[in-house]
Structures are given as structure tokens and as C-alpha cells.
Amino acid sequence: MIAAARAEALDVLVVGAGFGGLYALHKLRAMGWRTRALDAAPSVGGTWWANRYPGARVDIQSLEYSYSFSESLQQDWHWTERYAAQPELLRYADHVADRFDLRRDLQLDTRVTGARFDEAACRWQVETDRGAWSARFLVLAIGPLSSPNLPAFDGLDRFAGQVLHSAAWPLAPVDLAGRHVAVIGTGSSAVQIIPIVAAQAETLTVFQRTPAYAVPARNGPLDPAWEARIKADYAGFRARNRRMYSGFGCELSPRPMSALDAAAGDREAAFEERWGIGGFSLLGAFPDLLTNLRSNELAADFVRRKIREIVRDPVTASRLCPGYPIGCKRLCVDTGYYDAYNQPGVRLVDIGADPIEAITPGGLRAGGRDHRFDTLILATGFDAYTGPLLRIDLRGRDGLRIEDKWRAGPLNYLGLTIAGFPNLFYVAGPGSPSAFTNFFVAVEHHVDWIADCISWLDARGGRAIEASESAEAAWVAQVNLAPQRTVFTHCNSWYLGANIPGKPRVFLPLVGGFPAYAERCAAVAERGYDGFVVR
Ligand code: N01
Numbered sequence: 001m002i003a004a005a006r007a008e009a010l011d012v013l014v015v016g017a018g019f020g021g022l023y024a025l026h027k028l029r030a031m032g033w034r035t036r037a038l039d040a041a042p043s044v045g046g047t048w049w050a051n052r053y054p055g056a057r058v059d060i061q062s063l064e065y066s067y068s069f070s071e072s073l074q075q076d077w078h079w080t081e082r083y084a085a086q087p088e089l090l091r092y093a094d095h096v097a098d099r100f101d102l103r104r105d106l107q108l109d110t111r112v113t114g115a116r117f118d119e120a121a122c123r124w125q126v127e128t129d130r131g132a133w134s135a136r137f138l139v140l141a142i143g144p145l146s147s148p149n150l151p152a153f154d155g156l157d158r159f160a161g162q163v164l165h166s167a168a169w170p171l172a173p174v175d176l177a178g179r180h181v182a183v184i185g186t187g188s189s190a191v192q193i194i195p196i197v198a199a200q201a202e203t204l205t206v207f208q209r210t211p212a213y214a215v216p217a218r219n220g221p222l223d224p225a226w227e228a229r230i231k232a233d234y235a236g237f238r239a240r241n242r243r244m245y246s247g248f249g250c251e252l253s254p255r256p257m258s259a260l261d262a263a264a265g266d267r268e269a270a271f272e273e274r275w276g277i278g279g280f281s282l283l284g285a286f287p288d289l290l291t292n293l294r295s296n297e298l299a300a301d302f303v304r305r306k307i308r309e310i311v312r313d314p315v316t317a318s319r320l321c322p323g324y325p326i327g328c329k330r331l332c333v334d335t336g337y338y339d340a341y342n343q344p345g346v347r348l349v350d351i352g353a354d355p356i357e358a359i360t361p362g363g364l365r366a367g368g369r370d371h372r373f374d375t376l377i378l379a380t381g382f383d384a385y386t387g388p389l390l391r392i393d394l395r396g397r398d399g400l401r402i403e404d405k406w407r408a409g410p411l412n413y414l415g416l417t418i419a420g421f422p423n424l425f426y427v428a429g430p431g432s433p434s435a436f437t438n439f440f441v442a443v444e445h446h447v448d449w450i451a452d453c454i455s456w457l458d459a460r461g462g463r464a465i466e467a468s469e470s471a472e473a474a475w476v477a478q479v480n481l482a483p484q485r486t487v488f489t490h491c492n493s494w495y496l497g498a499n500i501p502g503k504p505r506v507f508l509p510l511v512g513g514f515p516a517y518a519e520r521c522a523a524v525a526e527r528g529y530d531g532f533v534v535r
Contacts, residue, residue, distance in 0.1 A: 445518055
């Protein structure tokens with residue numbers, strides 16, 4: 001670990017020590033750049049450090065949700081389960097930090113508070129809560145989902161019991177035995193928390209504003225035969241996944257037809273097969289499930305029938321059935337979510353119909369009714385994509401402030417750069433396909449592209465590189481247009497910023513698939529960083 005903060009002149013400062021930041025530090029340092037990484041947390045791991053709520057687990061299979069940059073790493077590391085749980089993912093992050101000797105250039109417990117581009121020096125001057133740094137290039141690997149959403153519920157500060165947030169869970173174990181617990185929210189975090197809490201707590205009341213679609217994970221010990229088969233040609237498996245729309249799932253192909261054209265029995269068999277396989281595979285049963293509302297409705301109806309089969313109380317089952325297209329909000333991958341509602345102490349309250357009026361000292365009031373509990377779990381998600389960047393007082397050329405630049409939405413080029421902010425790159429930010437992509441495939445791509453760009457600039461003696469405003473405008477137009485041809489605009493979701501009051505409603509991630517995006521980024525580079533201005 002490097003010594004206490006000081007104004008140190010670097011080539012590259014990486015912000016974030018999650019999986020994006022760790023790889024950025026490794027890659028850029030190996031290329032000879034004087035690189036450091038900072039993270040506000042006391043540990044590496046990023047989202048897997050912060051989201052340590054009970055039940056936290058990845059929703060992409062671990063043999064796919066892992067680094068591909070090192071053959072020896074991917075051969076040596078053994079995942080114990082098909083979908084790794086949070087502690088195992090954290091062990092993996094720690095292992096990577098140790099294995100590649102990253103800690104000597106890593107400073108934890110250090111929050112970046114501001115960064116200003118010094119035009120005369122062509123450098124970023126970075127402020128942290130532990131001193132200042134100066135770097136030629138700034139790489140923000142701060143994660144799209146790292147700024148928790150804490151809704152401004154009236155009376156929250158007067159609640160007499162314990163308040164927990166899924167994305168800021170305490171380090172010390174929380175014993176819920178004998179407690180009367182409430183969960184607000186029914187997104188991916190809540191869907192993982194609820195079955196665990198249902199098994200531990202005396203009672204559990206779930207406050208649902210909008211029902212989620214959840215599909216079974218079918219988690220279990222990792223099949224050694226499958227692991228051996230993948231490891232026999234891991235590079236080939238990774239390459240095939242990089243050609244997939246979402247950067248994973250290469251071993252399953254959709255039926256080669258619209259869901260509407262399949263015979264009813266075949267369609268049902270396809271959905272059943274995917275329900276049995278588990279995870280996101282259901283959405284890949286037919287190629288048009290996310291682009292054709294009528295096809296989508298067939299899959300949505302299949303899941304609603306499953307919910308009614310699992311949940312014994314018909315009123316609760318009906319409340320749990322979503323009315324919007326499946327996949328419009330990110331699909332949840334669960335273990336025992338719907339079944340949890342069959343337990344005697346578990347209740348579902350519809351706050352879509354009867355919104356929360358106030359948190360009271362002993363619970364909350366909604367629709368004129370008082371609900372009593374002693375522990376409140378907010379599983380209310382994140383201020384996605386823009387929240388993490390806007391927490392930093394970021395100023396580009398001519399003092400341009402990021403909050404002014406992004407007042408109407410996150411202007412960017414390729415989801416990697418921002419006009420007016422030279423030599424600044426971000427990993428898995430707005431305008432990139434990260435939310436729809438295996439995160440490891442996304443971050444390895446972004447970091448490799450950034451590393452190539454920096455090398456190219458340096459090799460031709462350039463001091464600064466910056467997206468042009470015209471290239472940025474064209475990119476943002478594409479990001480906004482692409483979802484119009486899909487089901488993604490037919491509900492309120494964090495993809496649209498709709499979960500945060502007052503946030504501009506613009507589509508944040510890029511729709512269109514990882515391969516097309518990667519091709520576009522490669523073409524930009526091949527054409528001499530088309531759309532960029534070099535000084
Ligand atoms: O957050 P969410 P999340 N009053 O925004 C409700 C990833 N992830 O933390 O739908 C009442 O999905 C909100 O209601 P509504 C994954 O990408 C992955 O669960 O806005 N309710 C919703 O029900 C995921 O998509 C895993 O009407 C309020 C819930 O809170 C992303 O992180 C696990 C409210 C928030 O759901 C976010 O998931 C966990 C209010 N004022 C997360 N505000 C894996 O499995 C919000 N809600 C790997």
C-alpha cells in the first residue's frame with residue numbers, strides 16, 4: 001500500500017478498485033504508465049464490497065463473469081458454485097489484487113471529491129479526502145451502480161428501529177432472528193434478500209411499488225465436467241461469448257424464429273426448457289422477445305403463470321404479476337423468491353396502489369394504514385450511471401462543470417469520453433452497453449480501448465485527446481434512438497433514470513449489443529480516433 005496521500009505526479013490516476021479499476025491499474029501499469037488507483041472503500045471489490053446484503057450473488061454464471069485477460073488466472077481459479085455468492089467474488093477480487101501485485105499502487109479509504117483539468121499543464125488535478133494528486137490521464141472506474149438511492153421518505157429520521165440499505169450493508173453480521181422486518185423495494189437486491197430474511201425473521205412485510213419478473217437461478221455447486229470442458233479451451237469460450245449480444249450465453253442459441261411464429265406447444269416447450277436451465281436464458285428463447293411487444297407478452301404470460309403456480313394465495317400472486325413487458329426492467333434472477341410468499345409470516349403490501357405517506361417511529365403509514373416493524377431494509381436501488389460521476393466536483397476545460405454539462409442528460413462519446421473533458425475516460429459509464437453486457441467483457445473491452453488510445457496519443461506526440469461535440473451529439477442521438485425499437489421504453493426503470501425524482505428521463509446504457517459496439521469502437525480507433533480532437 002502506498003504511503004499517505006501526497007501531490008504525486010502520475011501518468012494515469014484510476015478511480016475505483018472494483019473489477020474495472022483493478023484491471024485498469026494492471027493493464028496501464030504493465031504498459032509502463034506510472035499509474036495509481038484510489039478507492040473510497042477499505043477493500044477492493046467495488047460493488048461486491050458495498051453490496052454484502054444477505055443473499056447477494058452474481059446473476060451471470062461465474063465461468064463467464066470473471067476476467068479473461070490472464071490464461072493462468074482463469075485456469076487456476078476455481079469457482080465453487082454456478083453463480084458465485086458475494087463473499088467468493090470478494091475473495092476473487094482480493095486474489096487478483098495480490099496475484100498481480102496491485103496493492104503497491106492502490107490507495108484505499110480515499111474518496112475523490114473533485115478533479116479539475118489544468119489546461120496550461122494539460123493535467124488533471126485531483127482532490128481527495130486524503131490529499132491531492134496530479135495525473136495526465138484520469139480513468140474513472142467508479143461503477144454504474146455505486147451511488148445508493150435513499151428515497152426522501154417523510155419521517156425516516158424518526159424511525160426508532162434499525163434502518164439498513166442493500167447497497168450499504170453493515171460490516172458486522174445483522175441478526176434478524178425474532179425481528180419484525182420490512183423491505184421496501186422488489187428489484188434484484190430485494191429479490192435476493194427476501195427469501196433469506198423470510199427464513200430468519202419473525203415476520204417480513206414487503207412493500208412493493210412495482211412487481212418484478214424473477215426467474216430461477218438454478219444455482220448449485222459448479223459442475224466439474226462443465227468446468228473441465230470450458231477450461232480445455234477457455235480462450236475459445238471467451239471469444240465466442242464476446243460475439244454474443246450480451247457477452248455471455250454462447251452455449252445456448254435462440255430458436256431461429258419469432259416467438260409469434262412458433263407453434264404454441266413448441267413455444268411453451270422452449271420457455272419451459274429455459275425456465276429449467278435458469279437465469280437470463282429465458283429471454284434468449286426467441287430472438288425477438290425484447291424487440292416485439294407481442295412476442296414479449298408470450299414470455300411475460302409464461303412467467304406470470306409460473307408465479308400463480310408457485311404462490312398459493314391468489315391475491316398475493318396477482319399482486320406479484322407485472323403488467324409491463326418482461327426484461328423492460330432488468331430481469332431478476334432468484335432463489336426461492338416467489339416461494340418466500342408462501343411462508344406464514346410473510347406479507348406483501350402494494351404501495352403502488354397505496355403509496356407510503358410517512359415512516360413512523362414504529363413502522364410506516366401507507367394508504368391510511370399503519371404497518372408495524374422494528375427493522376427497515378431499503379432495497380431501493382441506485383442513482384445509476386450519472387449518480388457516481390455527479391458526486392465528484394468534476395471540471396473540464398474552461399471550468400466546465402459536469403453537472404452543467406449533464407443537466408439534461410449524460411452527453412458522451414462511445415460511452416467512454418466527454419467533450420470538454422480532455423484526457424478523461426470512464427469505464428462502464430452512460431452510453432456504453434455495460435448494463436446489457438457481462439460486466440467483465442465490458443470492462444476488459446473499455447480498459448483495452450482506453451489503453452490503446454493513450455498509447456496512440458503518446459506515440460504521435462499528442463498532449464490531449466477529447467471527443468468533439470459533433471461526435472458526441474451523434475452518439476447520444478444513437479443511444480436515445482436505439483431503445484425506441486425495443487421493449488425497454490415501455491416501463492419505468494433505472495435504465496431511464498425513472499427511479500430518481502427529478503432525474504432527466506434519457507436512456508442511459510447503449511442498446512444494440514456488445515459486438516456492434518466493440519466494432520464501432522475499433523473502427524473509430526482504426527480511422528485515427530475519428531470524432532476526437534487531438535492537441
Ligand atoms: O434496485 P432497483 P436493485 N418508494 O432499482 C423500489 C444490479 N443488481 O438494487 O420499480 C418505493 O432494481 C423500486 O420500485 P419501482 C442489477 O443490474 C444485480 O434491486 O421503481 N419503492 C424497486 O422495486 C439491478 O437491476 C444483482 O417502482 C421504491 C426497488 O426499490 C440493479 O443492480 C443484485 C422507491 C429498487 O430496485 C439495481 O437493483 C442486485 C420509493 N421511493 C442488484 N424507490 C445480481 O443479481 C425505489 N423503490 C447480480
